[in-house]
Amino acid sequence: MATPSVVDATPVAAVPVKAKRRRLRFIASPKAAIGLGMMAFFVILAIIGPFIAPYDPSERSNALVEAPSAAHWLGTTHLGQDVFSQLVSGTRSVILVGLLAGVIATILSLLVGVTSGYLSGAGAESLSALSNVFLVIPALPLIIIITSILPETTDVTIALVIGLTSWAWGARVLRAQTLSLRRRDYVEAARATGEKTWRIIIFEIMPNLTAVIASNFIGTVIFAVTSEITLAFIGVNTSGDNWNWGTILFWAQGQQALAQGAWWWFVPAGLAIALLGTALSLLNFGIDEFVSPRLRGNGKSKVKTVDGHTVRMRVGFTPVLGFGRKDDTL
Amino acid sequence: MSYLLKRVAFYVFTAWAAITLNFFIPRVMPGDPVQSLITRSRGQMTGDAVQSLYVLFGLDPNESLLSQYVKYWGQLFRGDLGLSFTFFPSQVGEVIGQALPWTMALVGITTVIGFLIGTTLGTLAGWRRGSWIDALIPVTTFLSSIPYFWLGLIAIALLTGPDSFFPAGNGYDTGLTPAWDWEFIGSAVQHSLLPAITILISSMAGWILSMRNMMVTVASEDYVTVAHAKGLPERRVMVGYAARNALLPNVSGFALSLGFIVGGTLLVEIVFSYPGLGFLLFQGVGTKDYPLLQGIFLIITLSVLLANFVADLAYMLLDPRTRREG
Amino acid sequence: MSDAVLEVKNLDVDYGLGSEAVHAVRDVNLVLHRGEVLGLAGESGSGKSTLAYGLTRLLPPPGVIAGGEVIYHAENGDTADIMRMTDEELREFRWAETAIVFQGAMNSLNPVHKISTQMTDVIRAHDPDSTPRSRLDRAKEMLALVGISADRLEAYPHQLSGGMRQRVMIGMALALDPRLVIMDEPTTALDVVIQRQILGQLIELRERLGFSVLFITHDLSLLVEFSDRIAIMYGGRIVEEAPAADIYRDSLHPYSDGLLHSFPALRGPRRELTGIPGSPPDLRAMPTGCAFHPRCPKAFDPCATTLPVLGIPESHTGQQRTVACWLHPIH
Numbered sequence: 012m013a014t015p016s017v018v019d020a021t022p023v024a025a026v027p028v029k030a031k032r033r034r035l036r037f038i039a040s041p042k043a044a045i046g047l048g049m050m051a052f053f054v055i056l057a058i059i060g061p062f063i064a065p066y067d068p069s070e071r072s073n074a075l076v077e078a079p080s081a082a083h084w085l086g087t088t089h090l091g092q093d094v095f096s097q098l099v100s101g102t103r104s105v106i107l108v109g110l111l112a113g114v115i116a117t118i119l120s121l122l123v124g125v126t127s128g129y130l131s132g133a134g135a136e137s138l139s140a141l142s143n144v145f146l147v148i149p150a151l152p153l154i155i156i157i158t159s160i161l162p163e164t165t166d167v168t169i170a171l172v173i174g175l176t177s178w179a180w181g182a183r184v185l186r187a188q189t190l191s192l193r194r195r196d197y198v199e200a201a202r203a204t205g206e207k208t209w210r211i212i213i214f215e216i217m218p219n220l221t222a223v224i225a226s227n228f229i230g231t232v233i234f235a236v237t238s239e240i241t242l243a244f245i246g247v248n249t250s251g252d253n254w255n256w257g258t259i260l261f262w263a264q265g266q267q268a269l270a271q272g273a274w275w276w277f278v279p280a281g282l283a284i285a286l287l288g289t290a291l292s293l294l295n296f297g298i299d300e301f302v303s304p305r306l307r308g309n310g311k312s313k314v315k316t317v318d319g320h321t322v323r324m325r326v327g328f329t330p331v332l333g334f335g336r337k338d339d340t341l
Numbered sequence: 342m343s344y345l346l347k348r349v350a351f352y353v354f355t356a357w358a359a360i361t362l363n364f365f366i367p368r369v370m371p372g373d374p375v376q377s378l379i380t381r382s383r384g385q386m387t388g389d390a391v392q393s394l395y396v397l398f399g400l401d402p403n404e405s406l407l408s409q410y411v412k413y414w415g416q417l418f419r420g421d422l423g424l425s426f427t428f429f430p431s432q433v434g435e436v437i438g439q440a441l442p443w444t445m446a447l448v449g450i451t452t453v454i455g456f457l458i459g460t461t462l463g464t465l466a467g468w469r470r471g472s473w474i475d476a477l478i479p480v481t482t483f484l485s486s487i488p489y490f491w492l493g494l495i496a497i498a499l500l501t502g503p504d505s506f507f508p509a510g511n512g513y514d515t516g517l518t519p520a521w522d523w524e525f526i527g528s529a530v531q532h533s534l535l536p537a538i539t540i541l542i543s544s545m546a547g548w549i550l551s552m553r554n555m556m557v558t559v560a561s562e563d564y565v566t567v568a569h570a571k572g573l574p575e576r577r578v579m580v581g582y583a584a585r586n587a588l589l590p591n592v593s594g595f596a597l598s599l600g601f602i603v604g605g606t607l608l609v610e611i612v613f614s615y616p617g618l619g620f621l622l623f624q625g626v627g628t629k630d631y632p633l634l635q636g637i638f639l640i641i642t643l644s645v646l647l648a649n650f651v652a653d654l655a656y657m658l659l660d661p662r663t664r665r666e667g
Numbered sequence: 668m669s670d671a672v673l674e675v676k677n678l679d680v681d682y683g684l685g686s687e688a689v690h691a692v693r694d695v696n697l698v699l700h701r702g703e704v705l706g707l708a709g710e711s712g713s714g715k716s717t718l719a720y721g722l723t724r725l726l727p728p729p730g731v732i733a734g735g736e737v738i739y740h741a742e743n744g745d746t747a748d749i750m751r752m753t754d755e756e757l758r759e760f761r762w763a764e765t766a767i768v769f770q771g772a773m774n775s776l777n778p779v780h781k782i783s784t785q786m787t788d789v790i791r792a793h794d795p796d797s798t799p800r801s802r803l804d805r806a807k808e809m810l811a812l813v814g815i816s817a818d819r820l821e822a823y824p825h826q827l828s829g830g831m832r833q834r835v836m837i838g839m840a841l842a843l844d845p846r847l848v849i850m851d852e853p854t855t856a857l858d859v860v861i862q863r864q865i866l867g868q869l870i871e872l873r874e875r876l877g878f879s880v881l882f883i884t885h886d887l888s889l890l891v892e893f894s895d896r897i898a899i900m901y902g903g904r905i906v907e908e909a910p911a912a913d914i915y916r917d918s919l920h921p922y923s924d925g926l927l928h929s930f931p932a933l934r935g936p937r938r939e940l941t942g943i944p945g946s947p948p949d950l951r952a953m954p955t956g957c958a959f960h961p962r963c964p965k966a967f968d969p970c971a972t973t974l975p976v977l978g979i980p981e982s983h984t985g986q987q988r989t990v991a992c993w994l995h996p997i998h
Contacts, residue, residue: 140351140354143351143355144354144355144358144359146597146600147352147355147597147599147600147645147646147649148355148358148359148362148600148642148645149599149600149601149603149604149638149641149642149645150600150601150604151601151604151605151607152604152607152622152637152638152641152642153362153638155622155626155634155638156363156366156631156634156635156638157366159625159626159629159631159634160366160367160631160634180597183597233486234601237488237605240488241488241490241605241608244488244490244608244611245608245611245622245623245626245627246623246626246627247626260490260491260494263494264494264611264612269494269497269498269509274498277491277494277498278495280491281487281488281491281492281494281495284486284487284488284491285483285486285487285491286486287486288483288485288486288487289482289483289486291486292482292485292486293482296482299554314684314731317750317751318751323469323470324470324728324729324731325469325470325728326560326561326565326566326569326727326728327565327566327568327569327578327725327727328569328724328754328757329720329721329724329725329726329727329730329731329732330731330732331724331731331732331750331751332681332684332731332732332733332734560727561727562774563769563774563775564774564775564776564777564778566725566727566769567767567769567775567776567777567836568777569725569761570723570725570761570762570766570767570769571761571762571788571789571792571839572757572758572759572760572761572762572763572789572792572793573758573788573789573792574758574792575754577788577792581777581780581788582777585777585779585780586777586778586779589779659779660778660779661778661779661781661823661825662778662823662825
């Protein structure tokens with residue numbers, strides 16, 4: 012027996028498989044909707060960026076370190092390159108690396124997490140130990156040494172290295188979820204009826220992991236984007252015409268943009284990173300609140316009480332409403 | 342104590358794995374790093390130094406992988422991490438030894454303080470849903486999306502200058518010689534303030550958020566309702582019942598994300614030319630100084646493992662369920 | 668009634684606000700007398716736990732009290748409306764006057780604090796002048812009362828069995844000599860032997876210490892045995908209230924009858940277990956008329972359209988019992 016909200020304390024319960032209505036409700040969350048909108052903007056920019064950029068981002072000109080103007084919306088670099096064009100063109104590399112690394116890491120974490128969670132025995136245990144090891148080893152320094160030893164780096168190799176080193180968190184979370192799903196009645200039932208393991212995993216387990224997988228994917232994309240930009244900022248993958256937001260910052264830092272007061276050189280790229288990160292985080296909040304409704308700010312958190320005060324609804328002190336009795340007919 | 346033993350075994354295993362990874366990375370990568378290093382040193386290296394490099398990085402076709410591996414361990418135990426090219430002819434161990442205390446002080450202290458402040462704010466935000474602290478969440482989300490180093494750049498641009506109290510770079514006043522006197526320590530503290538604030542601001546957000554969410558979850562646990570039913574003072578319920586339990590997953594989360602955080606904070610050193618491992622890493626990348634990079638990776642990993650172990654001990658103290666019945 | 672401890676008057680409890688509000692408890696009137704065990708029975712979702720949490724104002728958001736009064740009669744004759752208390756007054760009132768034992772024996776105790784800490788902090792909160800020594804003595808005394816040895820004070824909750832934990836909770840509930848103890852399914856998670864042991868102990872303590880008990884359970888046969896009077900809830904309303912023996916011998920509401928046939932009686936003649944067909948009503952979409960009519964074997968014309976009012980049935984005038992059913996018109 013249960014009072015509606017006192018007892019059902021399963022914080023990260025898996026989302027029921029069906030219910031289209033609920034899926035729409037995810038978009039109805041303002042956080043998720045804003046995040047989705049911002050994300051769409053960046054993806055479109057990644058696709059059309061190089062075409063709409065007013066200049067070739069590497070093209071030099073005589074306008075050296077100039078402040079923003081009608082000709083150069085975000086000013087120019089020490090070589091007279093157009094910062095706005097670099098920013099717009101560089102979006103593609105950022106989004107590409109982020110998504111690619113996210114996909115690679117998600118696939119790996121699914122394989123490792125679900126396998127080690129569903130199967131038992133020494134193999135599963137060692138997979139779980141492996142993901143714990145990768146979790147504790149600092150990822151960024153590892154990525155830095157691998158990429159700096161590589162003879163040449165492209166966006167794809169960077170994405171590969173980031174993807175291959177950042178799956179451990181997801182694997183851990185997925186393993187925990189799978190472990191708890193494994194004991195659910197319908198999975199036990201499927202096993203009892205002799206359903207094949209791979210069918211159980213794909214049809215019974217995976218659909219219930221959707222939210223966790225999505226939130227992990229987004230988390231990895233955030234990490235991958237930050238890592239790529241960081242790598243570029245410290246001078247990995249900055250050669251040639253391959254622009255991303257980190258490359259802009261690399262040159263800005265190297266050419267003393269700060270000391271020269273050339274704020275237009277480093278401020279826009281950083282803001283772009285922050286906006287992209289915020290978009291992804293908002294999406295993740297949307298998923299979190301979707302999965303555990305308790306985190307949702309319940310629309311109205313303040314009520315007017317019988318003694319005329321307005322109080323916050325909170326655990327432990329149920330408010331007594333002020334307005335009179337409503338009629339009982341429903 | 343079986344929990345403790347298990348953790349120790351795990352860390353020893355992870356340290357082994359990291360060192361082994363370090364051994365294999367240069368060997369499975371395309372190209373011959375040693376040859377390119379020798380070429381770049383333009384014959385300045387002694388035979389011993391070259392030999393040491395081969396043990397650390399070389400893939401000698403005449404020797405079995407196993408014996409290379411054994412030699413590699415032997416060299417590590419002697420503390421020989423090779424010669425640094427950036428700081429030729431200094432030993433990597435020496436170079437790192439000078440930078441390590443700076444990083445320990447800056448990153449170590451700020452990470453812990455960031456966790457403490459973030460957890461406190463998160464406790465309040467989760468307990469008082471809908472109060473002004475909730476408005477902090479979008480702000481901190483935005484701040485945490487900013488790479489640490491860029492926030493550092495902005496801090497330098499806005500807060501430093503000829504007349505500012507905050508120096509724009511370095512770990513101490515360049516006119517001073519490092520010593521344990523007040524003048525030097527004061528200068529070091531003054532120089533580390535801005536990097537520290539930068540790290541604090543960007544690392545706090547994550548703790549605020551996770552603690553808030555844990556508080557929201559824990560607040561609906563039966564024992565919190567019981568605490569209210571007992572008529573305990575608000576503070577006692579919030580701290581002793583809700584926060585005390587919400588802290589547990591946050592502490593284990595702290596341990597697990599140390600690796601991520603330390604990676605990010607090291608970058609702040611670059612922006613501030615702070616004489617720690619991060620700045621060293623930056624210099625190493627610029628000159629493709631593999632011995633230095635690998636040495637730094639090794640040291641960072643071992644430090645993170647140690648910090649993890651400390652966090653585990655803290656967890657044991659906080660959660661009676663991990664302790665054995667005595 | 669002079670010896671009333673708690674009077675619930677027209678209590679309404681909702682989940683949510685405005686048009687989205689779900690009416691979980693409607694127009695409930697109850698009187699709990701001194702030293703009495705009042706049983707509150709009903710299926711899941713009948714609103715019985717919501718009622719208990721509501722009248723102590725412990726219902727978490729989005730629960731709100733939509734109306735009504737809960738009058739507490741203090742020892743000295745003063746009365747106070749719990750629904751009108753400020754947070755500070757509530758804190759002072761709680762546990763000292765009404766203690767609660769919750770259904771989750773496993774989760775009611777804070778896992779990170781020792782039993783002693785959890786027993787003494789409540790004494791300290793209500794009696795700041797007490798010494799640590801006296802608080803610890805009181806904690807020991809309470810544990811002894813429920814048959815647990817004093818060395819368990821130093822234990823953590825996870826080191827105790829489920830039955831022991833619930834006994835600790837009962838001991839803790841009695842620590843401040845409350846006049847009323849609310850028990851919400853206190854023994855549901857325990858096995859039958861332990862369940863009976865604990866209830867037996869509780870009744871004995873009640874006789875010794877003289878507190879009143881509001882006992883909430885879905886197991887009507889348990890109430891028949893352990894309580895003085897029984898109120899039966901369905902769809903957020905009380906549908907029948909009568910002395911326990913009357914409910915057992917001669918229940919008037921078809922729902923009470925169905926509940927009686929859903930659990931094996933612990934004593935007395937064996938009844939046929941039939942259960943109640945159908946499932947409890949969805950609070951979001953309550954049937955019109957009597958909420959029970961879609962499941963009622965004896966439903967007839969007025970049931971589907973008009974809500975029966977709780978009152979003393981014509982057939983039993985002069986008795987201490989009420990029912991809300993068209994089969995038993997009230998006078």
